[in-house]
Amino acid sequence: MSLSVTEKSYLHDSLCLDPPARPDGRVAHQLRPIEIFTDFLPACNGSAKISASDGSECVVSVKAKVVERALEEELILVDVDVAGQRDDSPFVHSIASLLTKVLNQKIHQKNLRLTQKYAFKLFVDVLVLSSKSHPLSLISFAVYSALKATYLPKLISSDDDLEVAELPTFHDYDMVKLDVDPPLLFTTAVIGNNAVIDPAHSESEVACSGILVTWSKGKVTAPIRTIGLNDEYVTGIDVTLLEKSIELVEKTAPAVVKALDGL
Amino acid sequence: MNVADRRRILGPLNAKPLQFASADGNLQDAHLQETQSGDETLYIQQGIVTNANGSAYLEIASPTKNDQHILLLASVYGPRPTRGTFSARAALSIQFKENTLEQFTAGEVKELCNFLASVFRAVINLNRYPKSGIDIFLNLIQYVGPSGTSSLEAIIPACINAIMLALIDAGIETLDTVSAGSYKGTVISFIRNGDEIVGFWADNDFDNNGSYAVTVDKCRRHYIQNRNAMLDYIVKTK
């Protein structure tokens, strides 16, 4: 649903003020409240459902499979499905591709290693039930919670099986918690001379540019990218504003990680 | 007659073999341009796709970067009328295709197209073209990365430059001559003489000593080189 010209100019002017007046009254470094619900899919190794205050909702499931390490390039595969978008749309494809890349880059393969020969391969399935704004940040929070709540079967056979032609065997019911430190992706919107985190739909509509910033292991890391949030208001942004966005994420991310871990 | 080889289709009896013109003369016309920009050699030719509204062919060789080699063709179709609902500004679509060797996954290609589209949405004056569409096609003819590797970052500046040249050839209104520079895997696309960023792509971490400011500065330098080479070419050929 597109906004009217006057709505857009009202929003744009409000967000250009110093400090920015966001449409829901949030301060620049405040995210929308979210509700998380983990471990509810019995057939999966880990799952999380996340819902934001604007009604956006996202379900993530993690399933594991034992694979031969030599044969697999990537041990994590992400599949994204966004309600209302075609599966082959560039938007969905690029989100899946980006998440696969980031997760494989930031999660060390040794965490998934099972034996000399075998490893777990994780299949992360993302289903965005409804999304009003750019869903990437919400998806990454859900993936984070799901991976943190993932339990994998416990290995009982020897882990040195390079010479033996034997498949790994697992304990009947004991599970081991997956110990990983998944990255978080944040979106910021640059409007005028301001940068705000976690833009809502209306804010995205008038943003000059959106910036995707990754947070992993206590610092801002690549990938950092500009993303187009709308067609009308996109312009070039000042060099310093990119830095401002990065600083904004640096300021916010530790609290978000703490909140997500504190569950 | 019974000696005729029936396994082949020989064509009529009076057929003559194709004869190609000798390639010695007149190939070097005024549209060719080879520019040395920094440690790269740029070869630009506009308007070689005749059925497109604008096109540009770009060849980049960087002997210093382990013989990195890029051959890229960008063609612009439009602005042409779109059907269906009214839209106040032109719809932009960018398609990327590798013609020879497929080195990138489908997902990566989509990411690249999305990124390029977001760059050019900020640059093309889309408000001037209501109810129309602009379609841009990129053909990567050849890409040899440093020591045989392939990375998306390496071709993004070339893509941006090629599209910009093709847009100029098509006479489509843009706000500035956009170009991009890269430094150690970070690509930044600038306008307004390097004051404003329209696209930022970093898939690798910054250097530990070189921080953000250094990266931006290096990219800006590369951008200015690239842009000047493009402007040079345009001024000389027109």
Place this chain on the structure above:
Amino acid sequence: MSADIITVVKREAGLHFANDLQFESDSDVEMSESEESNEKREAGEGSIVTPGELVTDDPIWMRGHGTYFLENQTFASVAGTVSRVNRLLSVVPLRGRYSPETGDHVIGRIAEIGNRRWRVDIGAKQHAVLMLGSVNLPGGVLRRKSESDELQMRNFLKEGDLLNAEVQSLYQDGSASLHTRSLKYGKLRNGVFLQVPSALIVRSKNHTHNLPGNVTIILGVNGFVWLRKTSDVDLSSGQNTVTGKNAATLSGAGRDYKPGNTSVSITRLEEESSWEIYSDKNDHISSSSRKTITRYSNVIKALAHCEIGITETRVVAGYEASMAYENISSLIEKDNMEALGQDVLNSEKMRGNNQPAAFETRA
């Protein structure tokens, strides 16, 4: 600034199954009531019925919306409250899309421009229609619509534009025909839009209210709400009378096309219905007004979250109660929203005035 950066709430383990809810929730009471009335083979006025439930077996009732008739018995086809007007029996759904009625003051968004008409999204089943003949055009309210007006329709209202209007009549298929032939209707400027369930808006005589803090609210019957800075028109129109005093300058004076500029203006009204009413430019709005508008918008969202019927007095009460929260940003937290809703209900109980159609909170 003590606002939290993010609140993350962990939902308690286990899915909420419907039969769990039945034992826990208070709605159980109503359930048993309706079952009782089922035995009496009659569901009284105002009682809640579910689809397929017998409402009455008395064949004298005329069957209205939300009911169906089978073997001399009337059943509910939607979940809602039973309403009886004279001999007409209908079930008003608790949820569902807005169904327009003649005379409703609604807010809509232009979805499409067609042949001499705009199609307007008013949150109903079908788009409403706004005919070119049902709007005031620059150059006098009463002039004929010319062919050049038809060609300029997008200059008046284009896709995405918001307007408030009145439902003039209903078509056979239930879709609405709107009109904006009054200066209190027309394009909306200087504010923000928000949407609440249409069931929460109570139909009343007046839907435009000037609130404390120099903010005007339009509560569209369809659940679309517009909050804007109070303008001179709002102040002068006072209670529902349109005097049409608009001191603003003609912003569209520079346009080359001005239909009707050859015609002689007869009344002051005609001069005022100029291009100004279709302007896309906002007035200057101070940052404090913007903050007040944001606060009101968060209050309305909180009321909607608590499923409290939205009226002018409740919005004002909520606004006063919200002053306890210095940061507007804290009003987006669920706990604070629920506390605010409770405050509004409490203050109402203390004052002892019974609002019509008072919805109870879910909590």
